[in-house]
Amino acid sequence: MGGLMTRSVLLACCAMGASTSSFAATQGSVGATSTGSVSISATVPGRVQISGLTDLNFGTVDPAAAATSTEDVCVWSNTSGKAYQITAAGSGAANAFTLTDGTNTLVYGIQWADSSGQSSGTELTSGTPLGAQVSTATNPTCSSGPTKTASLIVNMSAANLQAAAAGAYTGTLTLVVAPQ
Amino acid sequence: MAPGSAQRSQSARNSRRLTVAGRLGACALLVLASRAAAADQARISALSDVAFGTIASFTSDWVRSQSVCLSAKSPPTNLYRITATGSGAGGSFVLDSGSEKLSYDVQWADSSGQTAGTQLVPNQPLTAQQSSVSSSDPGDCSKGPATTASLIVILRSSALAAASSGTYSGSLTLLVAPE
Numbered sequence: 435m436g437g438l439m440t441r442s443v444l445l446a447c448c449a450m451g452a453s454t455s456s457f458a459a460t461q462g463s464v465g466a467t468s469t470g471s472v473s474i475s476a477t478v479p480g481r482v483q484i485s486g487l488t489d490l491n492f493g494t495v496d497p498a499a500a501a502t503s504t505e506d507v508c509v510w511s512n513t514s515g516k517a518y519q520i521t522a523a524g525s526g527a528a529n530a531f532t533l534t535d536g537t538n539t540l541v542y543g544i545q546w547a548d549s550s551g552q553s554s555g556t557e558l559t560s561g562t563p564l565g566a567q568v569s570t571a572t573n574p575t576c577s578s579g580p581t582k583t584a585s586l587i588v589n590m591s592a593a594n595l596q597a598a599a600a601g602a603y604t605g606t607l608t609l610v611v612a613p614q
Numbered sequence: 615m616a617p618g619s620a621q622r623s624q625s626a627r628n629s630r631r632l633t634v635a636g637r638l639g640a641c642a643l644l645v646l647a648s649r650a651a652a653a654d655q656a657r658i659s660a661l662s663d664v665a666f667g668t669i670a671s672f673t674s675d676w677v678r679s680q681s682v683c684l685s686a687k688s689p690p691t692n693l694y695r696i697t698a699t700g701s702g703a704g705g706s707f708v709l710d711s712g713s714e715k716l717s718y719d720v721q722w723a724d725s726s727g728q729t730a731g732t733q734l735v736p737n738q739p740l741t742a743q744q745s746s747v748s749s750s751d752p753g754d755c756s757k758g759p760a761t762t763a764s765l766i767v768i769l770r771s772s773a774l775a776a777a778s779s780g781t782y783s784g785s786l787t788l789l790v791a792p793e
């Protein structure tokens with residue numbers, strides 16, 4: 435019995451050695467106890483997700499003053515620093531940030547902040563990533579932890595409103611986030 | 615012989631019989647205990663490393679199961695207990711990628727080909743598992759079922775969603791003993 439116990443202990447030591455070096459499965463031997471081990475490995479790729487977006491409707495806008503609409507969204511990143519970059523593209527020519535009434539265009543601007551509840555942020559340029567943003571989300575859809583982690587700010591300057599012909603303007607804005 | 619004397623004599627004979635029987639019983643128990651201590655053996659083998667590869671989605675659990683050879687010779691039931699120890703702190707079931715951690719679950723079934731079993735707790739034996747190997751050689755699955763038990767390792771979606779990106783690894787040690 436003593437010999438068997440000694441062998442078991444030695445096997446356990448071998449198993450621990452394997453776990454820190456070669457990471458190969460070890461098989462147990464027959465005895466009063468028997469010890470085997472396996473290595474386990476998994477690769478978690480860098481992933482991000484943006485959610486919680488809603489359509490923005492400015493309603494009727496008075497050209498005499500600038501108009502701004504903001505919304506809080508969820509951006510999740512699983513990189514070690516929870517960092518991400520965001521790129522915006524409008525539906526205008528060459529992805530410009532413009533709305534259209536079918537004939538005329540209305541220029542708008544986009545700002546982004548990597549915290550919620552903000553009314554101003556970093557100005558985005560169409561197609562140009564804004565990096566070094568950091569998420570506080572703890573799961574991909576913010577279903578637990580912070581429910582919102584970033585602010586999207588859309589603004590129309592008085593000058594651009596005054597330059598636009600009267601009409602009903604629409605367009606789309608596409609936001610692409612990537613792990614960083 | 616007085617009646618009382620006869621009764622005492624009979625009682626004494628019974629007592630002797632009981633004593634003899636008791637001694638025989640004790641001897642038998644000793645023999646059995648001795649045989650059990652000498653013969654009860656177990657072996658775990660046919661283990662393979664568990665490689666999840668790249669996790670494509672965090673919305674569902676990832677399960678890897680393998681059938682292993684667990685032979686236990688502990689007559690008459692061939693029961694055994696199994697204790698799992700991970701490479702995380704205190705034997706926890708945790709993989710690491712350096713500074714980051716990823717927890718996992720371990721389940722065990724005492725039949726092969728299973729994808730679910732009894733949840734194992736680190737360092738705590740799961741008892742009353744039964745080996746189906748009937749060979750007189752407890753280490754030999756070639757004479758009976760090639761595999762007799764299932765080891766199931768699970769990465770939960772919640773743990774994956776909470777984990778940072780990276781390559782995680784660790785080891786799991788399984789200790790079995792006859793019961």
